[in-house]
Amino acid sequence: MFDKRFYYLIKIQYLGYRFHGWQKQPDVKTIHLMIDRTLKYILGDIRFKTLGSGRTDAMVSANEAALELFIYNEPIINFEDFLELFNHNLPQDIRALSIEEVDKDFNIIQDSKLKEYHYVFSQGQKNHPFCAPILATILEPLNVELMKEGAKLFQGTHNFKTYCYKATDKGEYVRTIESSEIVDNTIYTANFFPETSYVFKVKGKGFMRNQIRLIFGCLIKLGRGEITLEYIRNTLKEDSVEVMDYIAPASGLILHALDFEQKKGIR
Secondary structure (H helix, E strand, O other), X not given: OOOOEEEEEEEEEEOOOOOXXXXXXXXXXXXXXXXXXXXXXXXXXXXXXXXXXXXXXXXXXXXXXXXXXEEEOOOOOOHHHHHHHHHHHOOOOEEEEEEEEEOOOOOOOOOOEEEEEEEEEXXXXXXXXXXXXXXXXXXXXXXXHHHHHHHHHOOEEEEOHHHOOOOOOOOOOEEXXXXXXXXXXXXXXXXXXXXXXXEEEEEEOOOOOOHHHHHHHHHHHHHHOOOOHHHHHHHOOOOOOOOOOOOOOHHHEEEEEEEEOOOOXXX
């Protein structure tokens, strides 16, 4: 007798500040570990498997991420009750947003999806410690207007080898960024936030290891006056051999939204 599998897409959000990223690792607390522990507790003897849509690094947060849940033989009957029980038992810095049934044709890793990341930052002052989990504090004054010009240069199809951590000569580094801009922050607010802060917003179908943090590290160097707009243009050329030597801090990075463009397999 064959086991029958049921497939579900679950959207989640989490504050990554106290976690060692998404992926399970020996002897450290990760998002995937805590989710699987919680599911094992609420599902009891029901067999299951989970697969994330991608990995986030240590201290990186998500306003909207996703995982696929495979359950064997016993389907989820009431989605509302499941979400309530799941959230009741998850740690307070992880929350399940929604659940929907998909079929075996849906593949959370391979199916086309658009990711929007935000990098939240301020400049020129020391902030309240409560800001630390989601807002990067750049103590030096930055030329933010110049950084806004620089951010636009990353939009489009370019060679992003300079902005891949430990790139080799065998990788595929030509990628497309759908949009890239720095805007005033009106999205993430609190009474302990600085009066002025900013969001670097970047959207694309796929990003390489540390790509966004390396890009923003470059923009920080631009804002400090250490590099020029022409330098950025040159790093995006096909023959660039430049290596970006500054990775922006992890705690300002947020996976803001995840959109599966092809609805294949979603019921």
